[in-house]
Amino acid sequence: MRTNIAGRLGTDTPLIKDLIGDIKKGEIKIPQFQRKFVWKEPQAFNLLDSIANNYPVGSLLLWKTQSKLTVERNIGDFKLPETDDLSPTDYVLDGQQRLTVIYSCFGANDDDQGYSIAYDLEKEEFTPNPVDQKLSVFPLRWIYQTTKLLNFRTGLASHNNALQLQERLDNLIDIVTNYRIPVVTLKDLTVEEVCPIFERINSSGTRLSTYDLMVAATWTQQFNLNNEIEEIANSLHPKGFGDIEGDAILKCMAAIKFKSVKRENVLSLRNLTKEEMDELVTSTKSSLLKSVDLLCTEFKLYSWDYLPYEAIIVILSYVFSNKKILSAEDIRDIRIWFWTSSFTLRYRGASDSFLSNDLKNVTSFIIEKQADSSLFGLRPGRNDLKKILFRSNNSSTRAYVLALACINPLNITNGSKIDTSNALSIYNKKQFHHIYPQAYLKRISSDLETNSIINICMLAASENNFISDQNPNEYLPKLIETLGERYEEVFSSNLLPLLTSTDYSKLSYEDFLELRSEIVYSHVIKLCSGEK
Incomplete structure (x- = not known):
């Protein structure tokens, strides 16, 4: 069913100063699933040049929600203040790179990291802020600092071209302080509704995984999914499986809890209580460790890099969650399933529905002994x-x-x-x-x-x-x-x-x-x- 969000869209054209103010108050933040700040200096200069010429620089897309995303990044290199849980937050879905440059150049403190850029009034061009203050080079971070701005302008009087430079400074200040940036705000959408929109508009083509969705979702302060997943991955690191992806661990958790790895089942993990999640994390960690030990001893598999399919570790963790100790017959059946599935490309491009169905097949074949290996297809031929x-x-x-x-x-x-x-x-x-x-x-x-x-x-x-x-x-x-x-x-x-x-x-x-x-x-x- 299509979601009609027309009634939950807001548009505005705030001044740069207003955006900086909201960032400093912690009301605008970056969601965890956004990519890191990656712009280089020439891109920053191009943006500033567009602003100085009153060219449009594109709109920002924000998501206003009462929900608090557990893991957030600051704006570029700048640590942002915490806000109370009652205040709605605007999360940046599109425009993070532009907003970071704007904040770094016009809103940061003098000694902050990030882009510290100045405007050369003689050459009429943007330049990295010089270490030694020059009479005709204006630091952009002073544009909203009244005292420093006025002192700089007064200092220009000693320049042999004072009137022209002061006029250029006044023009720059006038343009920047009156420059407005279009902002589109999505109001009160769920994480599931917002993420497809983010994927459509994100210029890098970033595809959000289920793991991104889960980490971005609201969790209690006592339970941090990202930390728990990292702890499980770290426990597998000595065994060569530290590179296991968050999505794979979530599928293991869903398989153990719901006997399914379908997207809706993985997302429904969010509905579990902290106690239920703690118990599931412990069970998943134990099952994964046993799975990796078996892969090592029975299949000489010492690294995640050599695992034929992610589905194998998901299914094995499910098996170990149901049978703590495997008999010789169980291990033989696992060998049959592992080799047959690997050589016949059983899980190549397999959907979550297919894998969920195979959890039932594995239950019938390995755990209950009520089916034969024909469930997993024909064995490979010589050709x-x-x-x-x-x-x-x-x-x-x-x-x-x-x-x-x-x-x-x-x-x-x-x-x-x-x-x-x-x-x-x-x-x-x-x-x-x-x-x-x-x-x-x-x-x-x-x-x-x-x-x-x-x-x-x-x-x-x-x-x-x-x-x-x-x-x-x-x-x-x-x-x-x-x-x-x-x-x-x-x-x-x-x-x-x-x-x-x-x-x-x-x-x-x-x-x-x-x-x-x-x-x-x-x-x-x-x-x-x-x-x-």
């Missing part, structure tokens, strides 16, 4: 795996890397153990190696895809340069000879073919892809069947 390209932001790539890590690969160069916890702590392409190097395949003008995951193995960064772009028909046989009796162990740990009827000195890239894809496929199917 599907061959088509996956090795890319750091690709969920299938992440799943493949984890699948390699699960068999504890050894360096093909010397048989030493690869520290997968280090290799997978953060994405680093030097930890992976093209078995048939891309440069080599380019030299022989191969038409086949060089970046297929089938052509990738794990390799310690220190060993990658050893292979470089060598001909695989030459370097692989040498490695086999060097490894000696450990050859089969090392190559098997990397899902590399153990050749009997032929050898690597004659193996084409096309034949290699065929042979290894069969081995990788068999390994993936075992994982999707719940085997370790």
Whole structure:
């Protein structure tokens, strides 16, 4: 249903002085979901030049509400006074950058931070305020400071061009003190009504997340959602999951509380009492810690960067909120769901409704044991795996890397153990190696895809340069000879073919892809069947 806000719009054209006064009284503030002040000096000069020429600088959009947003930023670098909860506040939805420059230049104190700009009366241009006061350079922050303004004007009398400079100063003061800025005010709209408007008019194209909405919403003084979410993220930091986003944690909370992650369910968390929220935060934190521990031990997943889908952590936290201790059968079922979902791209572009429905599927399959794994779709085919390209932001790539890590690969160069916890702590392409190097395949003008995951193995960064772009028909046989009796162990740990009827000195890239894809496929199917 469309919301008609025409009756709740107000328009006005206040003077700059009035806007500065409202800012100083704390009646105009910046909502938490606004971006930080980002304007550079040339942009500030352009704005001031427009004002000095009486050009329009655009309108401000304010939101007047009795609600108090829990987290607010000041105007630029300036700390604003607190106001009582009974006073309505005007939150800036559009025009923050312009308002910050105006306040910094005309309303701040002399020793405040921010833009301290002056007007050179001789050159008739704006300039950074000089450290040493010059006779003909007027600090804009004095424009509403009567004593300093009059003293400056009087001082101009000693200039050899006094009358002209005083006239220019008078013109500047007249324009600035009489300049009016159009203001549109939205009155008494809810957070949910205001945020779509903000997204439409925001020049940066900022899209507000549900987390932004929740943090912006009214909470009691005893409960600060932002602090609670940060505490949960910090608790996950030592385990490599400190980068978890606020939206993901909110979904975990909604899943645990409502068995749904739909937007309306997440937003309804605001209706819980402080006691209910405290209890939910504790439960979510505990469930997330257990989830991360399981991801580490069962799937060699040591970093948020390698998690195939956010949905996985949401569902796992829900599982742990319902079963504090998992049986061996539970963990096997989780392996089936995790690998099948990851390799079949189950959660790619998944809607909140889809994920909410899968909470029910997981309940039926893992918790209640009343359904089979067919709920999560067909397992990947061999040809599907061959088509996956090795890319750091690709969920299938992440799943493949984890699948390699699960068999504890050894360096093909010397048989030493690869520290997968280090290799997978953060994405680093030097930890992976093209078995048939891309440069080599380019030299022989191969038409086949060089970046297929089938052509990738794990390799310690220190060993990658050893292979470089060598001909695989030459370097692989040498490695086999060097490894000696450990050859089969090392190559098997990397899902590399153990050749009997032929050898690597004659193996084409096309034949290699065929042979290894069969081995990788068999390994993936075992994982999707719940085997370790």
